Amino acid sequence: MPEMPHLSRRAALVAAAGGLTAVLTGCGVRLDENAPALPFIPTRGPSSAEIALLAAYGSLATRAESATGDLRTLLPERAEGLRHALEGVGVTAADLDTARRETANPPPLGEEIVALRLGLSDCPIGLLPLTGSLVAASMTESEEMMTLWSVGAEEPREWSDPAPxxxxxxxxxxxxxxxxxxxxxxxxxxxxxxxxxxxxxxxxxxxxxxxxxxxxxxxxxxxxxxxxxxxxxxxxxxxxxxxxxxxxxxxxxxxxxxxxxxxxxxxxxxxxxxxxxxxxxxxxxxxxxxxxxxxxxxxxxxxxxxxxxxx
CATH class of the missing domain: 1.20.1260.10 (Ferritin, core subunit, four-helix bundle)
Structure with missing residues (x-):
């Protein structure tokens, strides 16, 4: 596997979160809240997990349009599955369509990887199995993706709770x-x-x-x-x-x-x-x-x- 510059996982996520926020500034999603907007009380901005998973959706949906081989089937299904899951926790179709529309074509694979990693770090537990599965799918998609996932990889450590x-x-x-x-x-x-x-x-x-x-x-x-x-x-x-x-x-x-x-x-x-x-x-x-x-x-x-x- 070729050597790549080392970048700590935390530094990569912080940097990427800023970039993803800029891309999706217009998406005021409220993933964990169902409260109506109240006069004179500003609504919160999108969380890091919301930004990340919207960016991941946009990237998957964009790449699906020109995919070949097995990915020609897999990427549309993954994009649709993520879209359905996000809609299930309150993300609107307009937000998802905006994320898709504002995604570069072709999207940088490194940004998609960071988006999935950040989504896994912060998403609600209800989205954790799907996001974790998407991370695994990304890791096995190609040699290029596997190499990108290795950038800044951290050594395994003891789990805070070993039972799981x-x-x-x-x-x-x-x-x-x-x-x-x-x-x-x-x-x-x-x-x-x-x-x-x-x-x-x-x-x-x-x-x-x-x-x-x-x-x-x-x-x-x-x-x-x-x-x-x-x-x-x-x-x-x-x-x-x-x-x-x-x-x-x-x-x-x-x-x-x-x-x-x-x-x-x-x-x-x-x-x-x-x-x-x-x-x-x-x-x-x-x-x-x-x-x-x-x-x-x-x-x-x-x-x-x-x-x-x-x-």
Whole structure:
């Protein structure tokens, strides 16, 4: 990955917030308030999250018009999903249309990234899962986007509350157990890809052990395999199912990290990693990683005792 100038995350956000405010000066959105305007009492200006998410919407909608490949479908769906979510919390169609109209064409990708990062930092909790998923989607969109997201990246730290990381760790442990079966039973042509899956999940597990302050006391001794894995086709299906359920599990963490937005950003990184692995196994890229219809999401493998299925 090419080297880029280091800029602290906080400095980048502060600078970008000023620029985004200038772009969207006319958008007096009141995301968290429903109070009517009163005579002689000035209404507040848009919050940093409002400015950021409006800017992100404008950028997504603008880029969607000239997108190619998978993005030709994904970007319009992401823009429409964000628009619908913002309208659901009180942002008017006029504000959204203004944001779209005042977005440069083509929009600078760096500004879109900063807008999403700032939105994730300050948005209401109701928008946190969608915004976190959009961050993960942006991270995995292209090599260029991945490089831009690395600018000013901060080292992971301890979470203010480790509890929300525990379900993510449990999901990763289940996925890693399934991945060892995929390695043992995969066709020779898929063996390297399967091993890469194990390596990536092992790295996620190591980080999540620290984030959750886990002592291993609740770790399952094994899991029951809930689908066949004898033929190459079945093993590939197992890999895909495992990674689809992992992205869904990671996305569920967003609703529990409202008080720690640095942790929310790390969850976006976990979600991006899982989505990248899933794409390598042929899982179609969704508009919002991890936020597919929960009715279709497969259950995680059930923990068992020492006599569980082994590779």
């Amino acid at each position: 990381a525990k379900p993510a760790l449990q999901a990763t442990r289940a996925a890693l157990w399934a991945a060892t079966i995929v390695v043992a039973r995969s066709a020779p042509a898929d063996r390297e890809l399967a091993q890469q899956m194990v390596t990536a999940l092992s790295e996620l597990q190591t980080r999540q052990i620290t984030a959750s302050a886990d002592d291993g006391a609740d770790a399952a001794l094994g899991y029951s395999l809930d689908q066949p894995a004898s033929t190459p086709e079945e093993v590939t299906a197992l890999a895909r199912t495992t990674l689809e359920r992992l992205t869904a599990s990671y996305a569920q963490v967003f609703s529990h990290v409202d008080a720690d937005r640095t942790a929310a950003f790390e969850v976006s990184n976990w979600l991006a990693s899982a989505q990248q692995l899933a794409a390598q196994w042929g899982v179609p890229i969704p508009p919002f990683p991890g936020l597919a219809d929960p009715a279709t999401a497969p259950d995680e493998p059930s923990p068992t005792g020492p006599s569980s299925t082994s590779p």
